[in-house]
């Protein structure tokens with residue numbers, strides 16, 4: 001009977017109920033859609049940054065983060081990578097050799113970051129290998145070849161096939177000079193990467209920097225699913241026991257990206273919170289109005305001997321119905337919009353300038369949302385829970401109804 | 409015969425501090441089972457106040473009220489609520505039906521509060537609706553019924569739980585005099601056939617004439633208590 005009364009009561013004022021449900025569902029739609037959108041951008045940037053660099057999990061010398069020097073390397077990498085690739089959640093491992101140096105051409109010299117890579121692995125994993133705008137990417141058999149960023153090429157007035165001299169110190173502390181040729185030029189959209197990075201084949205890099213065949217600066221692990229990070233770290237840690245190797249999550253390798261995302265999540269949360277407060281006011285207003293309007297009806301029900309607790313129950317069910325229906329509509333609408341954006345993506349090239357970066361990593365102009373179940377159930381759950389909490393305020397009014405006065 | 413209602417020295421004051429209205433000034437009244445009593449008096453004489461206090465919808469400033477021997481003025485809300493549910497039926501001037509419930513459901517409502525099982529409920533509600541002359545209109549909502557029909561639903565709702573006492577505050581004031589007379593006929597018949605005790609207030613002469621006992625109220629006091637004619 002409570003349910004019957006509640007259900008019919010909320011539809012008595014159809015317009016008001018629909019307005020309330022609409023505001024709940026629109027609020028939820030916006031919240032879900034934008035959260036999924038922002039998460040989608042984060043996922044894209046993180047994914048590209050990770051694949052361009054050292055993966056979701058990185059194995060490196062424990063001191064490398066604090067003082068990146070070319071002699072801080074790890075050994076026995078081939079055996080390690082074979083064992084790591086045996087883990088089901090692992091998509092790919094990659095070896096990186098990092099060093100700093102100066103690139104010289106006839107036009108002058110520029111300080112650069114030199115990244116030794118395995119070309120065939122990069123072709124499979126790194127977005128950079130797809131960003132070649134002139135020439136071609138490296139191949140495993142290449143020697144004394146480099147690919148470099150567009151800005152750097154301009155600065156050094158380099159063209160395809162141009163000569164370039166790399167000057168650096170090797171792990172033994174000796175000065176090294178190597179003559180190479182430009183094989184390809186990439187543009188990632190990030191000024192930092194395009195103006196500062198040079199890639200060379202790993203075998204060549206080992207020779208330049210004086211590393212052994214089984215050594216590298218980093219061993220990167222790319223996962224099939226980012227969520228498996230902690231599990232895989234736990235699986236790898238015993239493999240390096242006793243060795244001078246740290247197993248680090250990408251958040252430690254790219255702390256600026258991680259903290260940027262944390263910051264944006266917080267500000268997104270604040271924005272959602274404000275939206276949420278507005279929705280709650282609409283809901284509270286509706287619930288209170290509907291009780292005030294029906295005070296006489298409640299007085300009659302009380303006069304007939306209805307227990308106060310039953311009337312409260314009725315109001316609770318009314319609030320719950322409104323919240324559930326509105327919430328469900330919002331979750332379906334927001335969820336499908338986000339899902340559509342996830343599947344088809346949105347090309348913002350016309351309104352978004354190219355070259356937007358997060359901590360030096362380019363944001364794609366085609367945005368895909370990332371709708372995760374927690375987004376749905378957290379946002380939905382908070383709205384539902386808050387509505388039910390709010391319903392206690394109109395309930396309190398019922399206990400204050402004076403039957404005789406109200407019925408006069 | 410059993411005492412259904414016993415009102416002793418009941419006074420009710422409204423307002424505090426500045427202007428105090430003495431709505432009731434020491435009312436004594438006893439109603440025996442099966443009585444059909446009308447309370448008359450000019451507007452503001454205290455009729456509604458007295459009915460509300462007898463029905464446990466309001467509490468007196470002083471004095472006591474016994475319903476079937478139970479003193480109700482000091483009872484906690486939940487017990488008072490149960491007495492209203494089980495022992496007292498209310499009929500209001502402005503019908504006060506639940507707009508989202510049909511005629512049937514309005515009459516059924518208190519039975520549901522009492523947890524009467526479904527079969528018995530349906531049987532009793534259908535019988536009561538027939539008795540008040542609403543056969544065939546069971547599934548109409550209040551807004552689909554005339555004023556007289558709505559008041560018949562209210563009467564059905566009041567008597568369906570088989571209360572000891574029905575209190576009716578100016579039950580005919582919102583309908584035309586023809587309808588008012590037939591409502592009085594109905595209540596009178598229910599009183600005679602089922603022995604339900606009725607107490608109603610009115611300032612409608614036609615209504616007063618149908619009462620077996622007539623109480624006159626003025627300025628919060630009973631000034632006359634007569635049995636105008638016996639049947």
Ligand SMILES: Nc1ncnc2c1ncn2[C@@H]1O[C@H](COP(=O)(O)OP(=O)(O)O)[C@@H](O)[C@H]1O
Nearest residue numbers: 422423429431450451452453454455456457458
């Ligand atoms: N809530 C109230 N506050 C102040 N005075 C009231 C209130 N309710 C009723 N009264 C006064 O009490 C007196 C009796 O009112 P009432 O019982 O409604 O009379 P009746 O039903 O006979 O018209 C009137 O003078 C009325 O103005």
Ligand SMILES: [Mg+2]
Nearest residue numbers: 455456457577
């Ligand atoms: Mg009155």
